[in-house]
Amino acid sequence: MNYCSHCGAGLLLRKPDGDERLRHVCDQCGLVHYQNPKIIAGCIPVWENSILLCKRAIEPRYGTWTLPAGFMELGETLEAAARRESWEEARTHLAVEGLFAIFNVPHISQVHVYFRARLLDHQFGAGVESLETRLFREHEIPWADISFQTVSHCLRLYLEDHRNRDFRLHIHDIVPDAA
Numbered sequence: 001m002n003y004c005s006h007c008g009a010g011l012l013l014r015k016p017d018g019d020e021r022l023r024h025v026c027d028q029c030g031l032v033h034y035q036n037p038k039i040i041a042g043c044i045p046v047w048e049n050s051i052l053l054c055k056r057a058i059e060p061r062y063g064t065w066t067l068p069a070g071f072m073e074l075g076e077t078l079e080a081a082a083r084r085e086s087w088e089e090a091r092t093h094l095a096v097e098g099l100f101a102i103f104n105v106p107h108i109s110q111v112h113v114y115f116r117a118r119l120l121d122h123q124f125g126a127g128v129e130s131l132e133t134r135l136f137r138e139h140e141i142p143w144a145d146i147s148f149q150t151v152s153h154c155l156r157l158y159l160e161d162h163r164n165r166d167f168r169l170h171i172h173d174i175v176p177d178a179a
């Protein structure tokens with residue numbers, strides 16, 4: 001961040017009075033430009049015993065499989081964001097069910113929130129951010145080609161709870177892969 005979005009002056013990185021952290025501060029208009037974590041909303045779309053995954057048509061991780069998820073928009077609720085991402089990426093309409101997982105990802109300042117969801121009908125397809133969408137049964141999930149650590153973690157937790165017929169809320173901290 002180089003310039004003030006309010007007055008256009010150059011920004012300085014310094015601690016404002018009474019603050020413990022470095023902030024981007026505008027000395028011309030006095031505005032402090034706080035930066036805060038971003039929220040990613042997604043879901044686990046289920047049809048009978050299968051999970052709908054999307055093959056990414058965008059970087060990062062082009063060509064790998066993921067759950068529909070993305071950055072919340074201003075003025076949106078979490079559930080609406082999860083439904084919108086499912087429409088944009090997988091051209092499917094969902095009934096959003098329980099809150100399933102919250103992943104803190106502090107090394108990239110993000111929080112990922114996943115809901116369980118059911119396809120309302122057997123309609124789905126590739127949105128502009130996807131090359132392909134497909135239903136996977138448990139033994140078909142392409143574990144080596146899952147896009148992100150949070151997604152594979154979410155899928156493993158879901159399948160475990162599904163086997164136990166007991167869906168719980170999972171709150172985990174994600175640390176970078178050693179690999």
Ligand SMILES: [Zn+2]
Binds near residue numbers: 005007028029031
């Ligand atoms: Zn300013």
